[in-house]
Amino acid sequence: MARYFTPRMIGAHLVALACVGVAGSLGVWQYDAWQANRAAEAVDLSELEPRPIADVMGPDDPFPAAFVGQPVTVSGTWLPESTVYVSGREVDGADGFWAVTPLAVGSAADDPALPVVRGWVADPADAPAPPTGTAEVVTWLQPPEGTGQADDDPTDDVLPQMRTADLIQQVDQDLYGAYGVVDADEPSTNAGAEGLTPATLEQLPPPGRLTALRNILYAFEWWVFGAFAAFIWWRFVREEEVPHEVPAEADPVPSEA
Structure with missing residues (x-):
């Protein structure tokens, strides 16, 4: 032994x-x-009461899998120069684009930003000017997409998916590991959705x-x-x-x- x-x-x-x-x-x-x-x-969380984004995740946190679709309130400053358009979004069978503008969450314009889907447009050339100044919006929280689809032209403002690695090329500061889709039925201040068709979660590509x-x-x-x-x-x-x-x-x- x-x-x-x-x-x-x-x-x-x-x-x-x-x-x-x-x-x-x-x-x-x-x-x-x-x-x-x-x-x-x-689980469908989209009909729940909105919660402050700080109660759900921080700017350096990985996406909380239990909060897909959770409505969150976000306050901050728009970054209009970082607006992009995400292709492959359909409304009533018509192919179009999401208009996405990052919102610096906090009191300073250089705070970490959350990409916000303001609405849908058939052609980026017809999109209204992105919003400026401060805003308080209610959005459905979503994890970044990662279908592996390549961006054919990284120099333009059109992206094939809501992937953080693509979005970060358009912004001069950190991004949240998530994005939000503006809930058009919730009261918001300066949501930047005027002139756009409301974006919905039904416009998301099929989940992988x-x-x-x-x-x-x-x-x-x-x-x-x-x-x-x-x-x-x-x-x-x-x-x-x-x-x-x-x-x-x-x-x-x-x-x-």
């Missing part, structure tokens, strides 16, 4: 325990993320399943790694149980007289 508690074996036990523990914990974390994504898709699928696959990957570490530890212990035979010392060769 003592051979299982030699310094060499204790080190092996600790390494195996650490590997299995870390792999198991990371697997559970990915599994919880998968469940959170599934739960968020199953890749993120949730990736989470569950990562969970299984970590658990397999933990099981493999446990197997290696078991093999190591089994080999220690086998007695090591000491080779018999060879008989000396008799010298010739």
Whole structure:
């Protein structure tokens, strides 16, 4: 029994325990993320009472999966020079664009900004001038899109999706890890939606399943790694149980007289 508690074996036990523990914990974390994504898709929060955005997420926080579609109130300063138009949005079968202007959330124009979908337009050339000054709007909170579609012309103000990596190229400050869609039925101050068709969540592209699928696959990957570490530890212990035979010392060769 003592051979299982030699310094060499204790080190092996600790390494195996650490590997299995870390792999198991990371697997559970990915599994919880998968469940959170599934739960968020199953819940419609858009009819709830608006909450201040600070109660839901901060500018440096990852998107809270449990708050997809949550109405939030946002106050700040418009950044009209950073207005972009997101293609591929349909209204009554007509293809068009979302007019998106970042809103610096806070009292200063250089505070982190939330991209705000002000409304829909068939052609960006027909869009009204973006708003200026301060505003207080109610928006439906949405996670950034990530379909992988490439921006064919990064130099213009038309984007193929609401992806943070594309939006940040148009803004000189930090962005929230989210965007908002103005709720036209809620009272807002200087919402910048005049001359635009109201944007709705029905204009969103079909939700992708890749993120949730990736989470569950990562969970299984970590658990397999933990099981493999446990197997290696078991093999190591089994080999220690086998007695090591000491080779018999060879008989000396008799010298010739």
